[in-house]
Amino acid sequence: MLKYFFLLFALLVVLVVSMAGFRGQKSSRSPIEIFPDMDQQPKVKAQAASSFFSDGRSNRKPVDGTVPIGYAIPLHKPANDSVGEASGPYKQIYFSSGPVYFDTGKIDGQWGTGMPFEITPELMERGRERFTINCAVCHGATGAGNGIAGKFGLVAIANLHQERLRKLADGEIFNTITQGKNTMMGYGDRIQVQDRWAIIAYIRALQKSQGGATLQEVPEGERAALEAQK
């Protein structure tokens, strides 16, 4: 009796498999899932239509006041709320990743040197602030390479006062900030273009402060105080 049952059962399995499975067909219907594991999620696919919004599009326009990646965030919101009129160290909103010196640090394919815009006291202050926030953890407040990260095991942090870096073109430093170098990661995605230049201006001031500056370079009013310190 049991023999016939097994035979019938085997036939039934063959029948079901031959009718329901292994048919080599594709289906757009989702399979039956006992444990769905969040395979199916309500989401919007890029560029797809959507019945959720009245205009039928799934992609939404950026809200007013959105700052695109690479543009400067207006530092001080002007009274009229117009993005183009930010005040503070930078009067203009710059767009990054162009082929120009400002964006690349290169002039005709070579590292250029010099500031792509005027250095003002505000810009220096901005550079000091940004350096302290972004760089001092490793390079130290004076740039001597003795920041706190060194105490937690980061080795070979560059001393920014070494002769080679004093002589390095501004454009190459710009590139190091943007792309990183060896164990230093790039900061291009988190420091605005103009802030990178402000940091470079501040690094140059730090380098001067640690040697090579002449009394003539100090503003006249402050020379006497320096002489007294000697």
Ligand code: HEC
């Ligand atoms: C997480 C630690 C860390 C931070 C933060 C950091 N650096 Fe560095 N930096 C390094 C290390 C490590 C090196 C040495 C890399 C190497 O081996 O050449 C370096 C090298 C440099 C150099 C020398 C590049 C060369 O040509 O040899 C410059 C210039 C520099 N950093 C500038 C900066 C500036 C500006 C900032 C802030 C925007 C900054 N770094 C933030 C770790 C850091």
